[in-house]
Amino acid sequence: MASSTLPPGTAPIKPEFLISVQPRDVPDDDAAEGSTSHVNGRPNAAPSAEGAEEGTKRLSGAQRKKLAKEERKKHRGANKGRRFQKVRDEVELCFRLAGGKDCEFGSECRYTHDVSAYLAAKPRDIHFPSSDDLSSDPPFVRLPDVEMSEEGAETTNSLDPTTTCPVFQRTGECRHGLKCRFLGSHVKRKDNGELELVVDEDKKARVAAAETEVNFIDADTLRKIRTKKYPHPIADAYLKEIQNAAADEKKAESTPEAATEAVTVNGSEIEAQPSGSAAAATKTEEDHSQDDTPDVPLRFVEKKRLHWSGKTYLAPLTTVGNLPFRRLCVDYGADITCGEMGLAMSFLQGSKEEWSLVRRHPSESIFGMQIAGSKPQLLVPAAEIIGRECAGNLDFVDVNCGCPIDLVYKTGSGSALLDAAGRLGKIIVGMNKALGDIPVTVKLRTGVKDGKNTAHKLMPRLAPEWGASAITLHGRTRQQRYTKLADWDYIKQCVEAVRAREADEHLPPVPIFGGGDCFSAEDYWHKMESYGVDGVMIGRGALIKPWIFTEIKERREWDISSRERLDLVRKYAEYGLNHFGSDTAGVNTTRRYLCEALSFQYRYVPIGLLEQWPPRINDRAPAFRGRDELETLLASPDSRDWVKISEMFLGPAPESWTFTPKHKSNAYGSEEGQG
Incomplete structure (x- = not known):
């Protein structure tokens, strides 16, 4: 056939x-x-037949x-x-006690302090296989003998001393202690019969920098954000500035003699002082020259440049693009990674889940986070807090102007910003001020409606007028959602429009990435050579085959074996346990x-x-x-x-x-x- x-x-x-x-x-x-x-x-x-009997007419x-x-x-x-609900232990042990610490709540603690009862009810340890335990023949994973060792039998029926804890193996310590589902690999019995957690101090010190995730936001900071006690003076000043500018503009429309002249500084419009008698009246009313003001923000030309040409870029992906998946893609050759899209409103509400999206693993050499929002009043304060809390551990912040889903679009966020250039400009300018030297990038679609592409008009304005440091264009409209092939000819047209303005105004080129349908090394390099882009952002291709980045780097199509793919799954599980935890809840997350x-x-x-x-x-x-x-x-x-x-x-x-x-x-x- x-x-x-x-x-x-x-x-x-x-x-x-x-x-x-x-x-x-x-x-x-x-x-x-x-x-x-x-x-x-x-x-x-x-x-149904029942429906027909009830008089339902066949449609x-x-x-x-x-x-x-x-x-x-x-x-x-x-x-x-x-x-998805969290799966917890049948008997919940106090996490302080589980980690070998004293519990300050004592008998009033809501969790049990009876270690013996906890271990008696705890399911048997999980065996985590090594790469050598994998096979392409059933049962695919080789397990050790189910009979327990003498040491294990003396301790408890739940322990398996033959297992390996992925967290302990990587870091020299398991933060879940007795609650770990791989406990047998890092516990021993003391002379008095009690269990003692094992810590490999040498490994713990040696790998700390390489294995410790960064951008962890503590509970006290989240509480300040949630209760609106976290200061963001740069955002406040900027929002007041654009509010005053809007008020002056409205006043000028009604009283032309008091009109002001706008000047452009670093891509943003700043209102000049009114002239003549109006100016004198303004100075007489109030003098703010001695007021405290926030530090002068960096100018766009002082932002660190992004040298991304030729680098592989893993797209921000909702749900699946989490930290363990990004680590996996980095192992296979991804150079630039971006966290899942977070909502500015949720960041400002101090959502623990939203703030977890900024977490970064040290293996991510170039890492950014993506944020979505509808107006400067949300995005600029959120950007200032993010910039302060993640200083030194964030390489860029990406503004989402492409998300097509109704939940985002109908709030004026995501791809809705494609039809709101003025608002988008204020957002990018304000975020640039608030983020200091952290660059702002923009990801967008070709337009909102089919047959009405607008990106070629918008993209040339992003860098010179508003200060975007890099641009990614997904070659579909919002209306197309995820169907039909990406329009790479239009992506090329947009790249040429940006490059033409840069040449006319003698501006340094910003990196431009295209996106859509890339699924092989041959396709990647064809797009690189034919459409003028500095790189190709990869989304679905990486979800289906995370090793696509290896194919791109080595310019080959990899006929990966089933055993190699199973080892990839094992590695994902290992990274997941290190990130989500090795206790019952972490295992099932x-x-x-x-x-x-x-x-x-x-x-x-x-x-x-x-x-x-x-x-x-x-x-x-x-x-x-x-x-x-x-x-x-x-x-x-x-x-x-x-x-x-x-x-x-x-x-x-x-x-x-x-x-x-x-x-x-x-x-x-x-x-x-x-x-």
Whole structure:
């Protein structure tokens, strides 16, 4: 069977690996978003027999489609079908006691201090395999003998001295102490029979700088932000400045004789003093010359330049683009990483979850965070706090002008800013002032509506007028969302528009990255050589195959083996445990995000199975078998198999734990979260 017999848009898999020539069904986006547009739980199903008996009229296909569309619109963005609850220990041990410390609350502590009772109820330690324990043959992970050692039997039935704690192995100490699900690797029995935690002081000191995450915001700081007691004088001064400018402009419209002249300084408009009698009256009314003012902010020309040409850039990705995933991509060659999009409003509300998005691992050599908001009053104060709290550990702050989802767009944020150039300009100028020497970058789409691209008008203004230090253009409109191919010819047109203005005004060039559909080394270098960009931001390509950065660096298509891919999963689990924790809650949070990652990675079709190279990101795979059983398992679209894979590294999933895939983001032709 030749690939020519396959339906158009189907991955050209060699006949000997095909199970069916029909492409797999696209996952149901509506179900993932919690829509109620399904009858009897099935998409586009006909009314039930019961419904017919009740007098329900059978609907035509067009009518059903219209109803489904109305329901989708009603529930869009709600994601009601996805609920993730923390899984906790059956008996909860005091975390202070678990870490070998005294609890100041004593008998009034809400958690148990009975270590024996806790260990008796605690499930057996999880065995975390090494790379050498992996195989492409079932059961894929080699486990040690289940019989416990004499030492383990003497201690407690929950301990497994043969296991390895990924946190202890990396850092020389496990912060979860007795609550660790890999406890047997870092505990010993004292002479009095009690357990004592082991700490490798040499390793702890040696690896501290290389393994300790930065940009950790403490509870006291979050409380100050939440209660509006955290000062942001630069933002306050700037917001007052633009408020006064707006008031003066309004006054000038009603009284032309009091009009002011605007001058441009460093790309921002500053109102000059009124002339004549109006100026004299202003000076007489109030003199602020001796007032305290914030330090003079850096001018744009003093900002540190971003030398990003030719570097690989991992896109900011909602949900999946967390710190463990970014670490994985860095291992495979990503040079620039950016945290998940955070909302300015949530930063100003002191949200612990939002502030966790700025966390950085030392392996991320160039790291930035992305922020979304609708107006200067939100973004500028948030930027000032971020700049102060993350000083020295943040290389850039990216303004999201591309997120297409309704939840963001309807607040005036994300891609809504594409049609609000004046407001966007004030935002970028203010953030530049507030962030000091931290550069501000901008990520945008080609426009809001199909057929009405506007980026070629907006992009030439970003750097010279407002001070953007780098630009990324995703080659789709907001209306396209994640469908259709990216328009790289238009990206080239926009690059040329920016370069023309830079040449006319003798300005230094800013880095410009394009984005959309890059899925192979050949495609990456073709885009680099043909469209004038300094680099290509990679989103979906990295989600499906994180090793794409290795392919790009080595200019080859990597026919990665199933065992190498399983080792990648093991490494993700290791990074997840180090970030989220090795206790019960951390293990299952890691499991959740590992399954999220697998919900993309299953879409990879090994290039050794293809008749034609390079692979294309929008080709849909028919059902196929791999070259070995592990390769077949890794290609399974069944989320139960993703959970099964997680259990190889994180132990059995608790009965109370479930995983609902984020269908909108793992559907073919989608790119959820990449604004």
